[in-house]
Amino acid sequence: MVNFTNEAGPDKTDRKIMQLLARDGRMAWSELAEKIGLSLTPTLRRVRQLEEGGYIKGYVAQLDEGRLAGKVSVFVAVTLVNQSEEVIQRFEEQIALSPEVMSCFLMTGDADYTLRVVVPDLDGYQHFLTRTLTRIPGVAHIKSSIALKQVLMRPSPLL
Amino acid sequence: MVNFTNEAGPDKTDRKIMQLLARDGRMAWSELAEKIGLSLTPTLRRVRQLEEGGYIKGYVAQLDEGRLAGKVSVFVAVTLVNQSEEVIQRFEEQIALSPEVMSCFLMTGDADYTLRVVVPDLDGYQHFLTRTLTRIPGVAHIKSSIALKQVLMRPSPLL
DNA sequence: ACTGAAAATAAATCGCA
């Protein structure tokens, strides 16, 4: 018997660490240590704790979505014919395989989905609709809302 | 006279680099070099080119949104009283200061906005509405759609 | 828990093919 898995949760210093790494995920640990006013060892230990505790899920390069995928975002409200396990599972699976789909949320109430789909232009969206979305079994109805400008996009919540 | 600013754009190797860094943004350059089958020097040069060309916009730690901000996402369609510079500018400015707002898109047509707001619960959303959103000058109408599950969220486009 | 120093790795730079 050893350790009552010290579930303390992030303190103020941990939050500062997360904040800094959310802005620059490749910052040198030595630089991070300096900025939070601790030496290397405890800094790195805190980072590892945050990673293991799942507060930091990973580190990613942010790619230019507009340049690599397209400048047009379409919010798509999808209604399924029913909410059977099979229909839902197949839908979510196919969606995850479509590179145009950047995010997908299951909505309350009507139990349908809202997707954000990124395409180069409206032609590209039409292709996505006809070649991908309408071909997924169980899709009953689709309503599209087109965005032309991304005003704000936070990769991580503000602390 | 020297160089017709060689605007070549990413080749297959560059795309592989972006793909790998989008999955692990803190990977050692030496490991990246191994995976793409080049030595360190050209690998690092390519990475720097991708950064300078804006294909890689930066590196960030992914924080657990559900744990740090909340499990409830609300899509909010906001209509402004008009599209005057002043109203638009103030709206976008205030939105950017609100930590609950994770993203904001300017929509075509009616020229209103779609936001994704993250809150711990519906009470938190009510607070956001009354303390923040409805207090921004120029906000005429609000329509909320509540999500309870994030099915998919890509930090970067698939290559 | 934190510090500081030593040992092991990794990153940046340079001359060259």
Add this chain to the structure above:
DNA sequence: TGCGATTTATTTTCAGT
């Protein structure tokens, strides 16, 4: 564009407070 070697910086580990 690419390679390999050198210099410089960073990360990791460990003994001490």
